[in-house]
Amino acid sequence: MRALIQRVGSASVTVNDRMIGEIGPGLLILVCAMQGDDDSAAKKLAKRIPKLRIFRDDAGKMNRSLLDTGGSALVVSQFTLAADTSRGNRPGFSAAAPPRDGARLYQLFADALAAQDIPVATGEFGADMAVALVNDGPVTIWMES
Incomplete structure (x- = not known):
């Protein structure tokens, strides 16, 4: 799986003029299941991302994780x-x-994050979708499982 992770002050997603998900401080995680990905790829990525030390500590250094900050x-x-x-x-x-696999792995990824006591919106x-965000930093990280 691939993920583009952005540290945000807030973020939201709207479908058909209806906001379906929003968070305050935390991470906006854009995810894509790739050909050949399986459940272990989704779970591995979901386990790694919350541990990324990309939030500021008291000294202003990126030294805290999503788990440390209690973010969403x-x-x-x-x-x-x-x-x-x-x-x-034209990109290929x-x-x-395939969409069926992608949808299942996307949901598995979100559920695996939530299982770590992280508030998750999707x-x-x-x-x-229309995605709005206030990028914090900006901090943007690319990850693959």
Whole structure:
């Protein structure tokens, strides 16, 4: 699985003019299941991300994790993280998992985060979503399982 992680002051996701998820301080996590990913990939990524020490400590250094801060996570599916831009001007997305697998792994990832006592809000898999965020830092990290 691939994830693009952004440290945020707040974030929300809207579908059809209806806000379906929002968080205060924490992480906006855009995730994409890739061809060949399985349950262990989703669980591994969900276990690693909350431990990332990317939040400021009292000295202003990135030394605290989501688990340390008690922050929340907004998890949004984004198949475009699988984009292949190596040829031409139109990205290819064949490296993304099929929608059925992607939806299942996306939900498994979100559930695995929540199982660590992290408040989790989600987008809607496959929907046209509007994501709003206040990027904190900015801090943006790319991860793969």
